[in-house]
Amino acid sequence: MLNRGLAYRCYCTAEELEEERRRAAREHRPPRYSGRCRELSADDVRRFEREGRRPAIRFRVPDRDVTIVDALRGEIRFRAIDQDDFIIRRSDETVSFLLAGALDDADMRVTHVLRGDDHLPNTPRQAMLLQALDRGLPAFAHLGLVLDADHRPLSKRDGAATLADLRDAAYLPDAVRAALAHLGWSPPRDTGGDVAALAFRFRLEAVSGSSCVWDAARLEHENARALRALTADALAALCRDRGWIPPALEEPWRRALAAVQPELKFLAEIPHLVAPLLPGDVNVENEAREHLSGADVATALRVFAEEMENGRGFSDAVKIVKTKSGLTGRRLFQTAARRADRPDERDRDGRIGENFGAAGDGAARRARINAFPARTSIR
RNA sequence: GUCCCCAUCGUCUAGUGGUUAGGACACCGGGCUUUCAAUCCGGAAACACGGGUUCAAUUCCCGUUGGGGACGCCA
Numbered sequence: 001m002l003n004r005g006l007a008y009r010c011y012c013t014a015e016e017l018e019e020e021r022r023r024a025a026r027e028h029r030p031p032r033y034s035g036r037c038r039e040l041s042a043d044d045v046r047r048f049e050r051e052g053r054r055p056a057i058r059f060r061v062p063d064r065d066v067t068i069v070d071a072l073r074g075e076i077r078f079r080a081i082d083q084d085d086f087i088i089r090r091s092d093e094t095v096s097f098l099l100a101g102a103l104d105d106a107d108m109r110v111t112h113v114l115r116g117d118d119h120l121p122n123t124p125r126q127a128m129l130l131q132a133l134d135r136g137l138p139a140f141a142h143l144g145l146v147l148d149a150d151h152r153p154l155s156k157r158d159g160a161a162t163l164a165d166l167r168d169a170a171y172l173p174d175a176v177r178a179a180l181a182h183l184g185w186s187p188p189r190d191t192g193g194d195v196a197a198l199a200f201r202f203r204l205e206a207v208s209g210s211s212c213v214w215d216a217a218r219l220e221h222e223n224a225r226a227l228r229a230l231t232a233d234a235l236a237a238l239c240r241d242r243g244w245i246p247p248a249l250e251e252p253w254r255r256a257l258a259a260v261q262p263e264l265k266f267l268a269e270i271p272h273l274v275a276p277l278l279p280g281d282v283n284v285e286n287e288a289r290e291h292l293s294g295a296d297v298a299t300a301l302r303v304f305a306e307e308m309e310n311g312r313g314f315s316d317a318v319k320i321v322k323t324k325s326g327l328t329g330r331r332l333f334q335t336a337a338r339r340a341d342r343p344d345e346r347d348r349d350g351r352i353g354e355n356f357g358a359a360g361d362g363a364a365r366r367a368r369i370n371a372f373p374a375r376t377s378i379r
Numbered sequence: 380g381u382c383c384c385c386a387u388c389g390u391c392u393a394g395u396g397g398u399u400a401g402g403a404c405a406c407c408g409g410g411c412u413u414u415c416a417a418u419c420c421g422g423a424a425a426c427a428c429g430g431g432u433u434c435a436a437u438u439c440c441c442g443u444u445g446g447g448g449a450c451g452c453c454a
Binding site: 010012013014017018021024025027028029030031032056057058070073076078079082084086087089090091092094096097098101116117118119120121122142144145147149151153182183184185186187188189190206208209210211212213214215217218220221222224228260262263264265322 | 380381382383384385386389390391392393402403404405413415416417418446447448449450451452453454
């Protein structure tokens with residue numbers, strides 16, 4: 001490029017360039033390289049070399065406007081006057097991003113360059129380089145940047161700045177993919193969280209050119225959906241990978257997972273949800289205690305115990321308690337569950353753990369709910 | 380300061396020179412579940428502003444405002 005006059009050596013030091021920029025700012029001019037090394041005399045060069053300066057190499061920007069085509073925005077025109085001669089090789093002889101990136105893409109036969117629109121100003125420069133080197137241009141598409149709720153660039157604080165953050169938070173990969181697909185684009189019809197369907201419907205040209213706001217609620221929705229879509233084996237495998245399932249409790253765990261799966265939102269909440277369904281002691285949590293305070297509860301508990309002793313089924317006993325105590329809804333069931341804590345007072349519907357019914361028909365779920373409504377306190 | 384990009388419900392978006400401006404997430408209400416969740420039904424919710432062009436602008440043009448980005452021997 002030097003031989004062909006496409007580029008030239010620049011002997012300016014970092015300090016000199018910095019000073020140039022400062023002066024420009026003071027005089028309210030745009031900070032541009034002046035081009036002072038464009039036409040150095042042989043004497044100048046000798047002098048600089050004698051001073052021990054190592055030259056950088058700058059691209060001699062042609063004096064004509066550049067029009068690039070962006071797949072999302074159409075033609076964008078950049079004025080020649082706004083472009084200064086940029087460095088393509090540093091004084092330590094390493095090649096700059098602008099040249100290396102453009103050339104590497106060309107060598108790799110990259111057809112589409114998709115990047116954040118913070119790269120838009122680089123595009124005319126890379127286009128000029130490629131044209132000067134008689135290389136073809138790839139298609140460019142510059143996507144809007146993703147912002148947080150305050151319209152600031154996404155940061156660590158948002159907990160979603162990187163894929164690693166999302167993985168650490170145990171979001172399912174498909175949920176992340178689905179949520180990402182909804183940035184700057186949305187499917188013509190809801191795909192039910194099916195990532196393959198999203199991919200099938202996706203069109204680059206349909207992506208919005210504006211920046212968009214990261215929506216954690218969307219991710220949670222997709223995650224809950226993906227969790228529900230998991231097969232029993234897949235769900236169990238995830239739990240096993242996390243070391244949650246003791247070998248001895250494999251079967252109870254699987255039944256409990258089946259009961260709990262329809263309401264899952266996060267992987268991490270599984271141990272919490274499943275615990276009451278496994279054999280062992282049941283603790284009534286704080287919120288449950290609140291619901292259990294008061295005189296009518298005492299009555300209810302007594303009535304419930306009596307009915308159970310008389311051989312009533314759980315459901316029948318609950319109905320009678322309801323009539324006699326006036327309790328309804330949550331308080332009624334908290335009360336019933338209180339008694340159901342006692343293994344000897346559980347009946348077919350109310351029993352906990354290894355005995356409750358098969359999943360899928362709602363029986364297991366109902367059994368769990370009847371047995372442990374206190375889980376309403378978890379959320 | 381200079382240049383570039385962008386602008387429809389809270390969020391992601393669909394859409395058209397004449398529409399009841401559509402969907403999804405979130406939200407609110409109801410049904411079902413004797414609680415919760417899921418699900419079903421319903422509701423509230425938007426064309427940033429000002430000029431043009433036009434019989435007619437959310438839609439086309441210009442400007443303003445607002446948001447974002449870039450101005451390094453970083454990538």
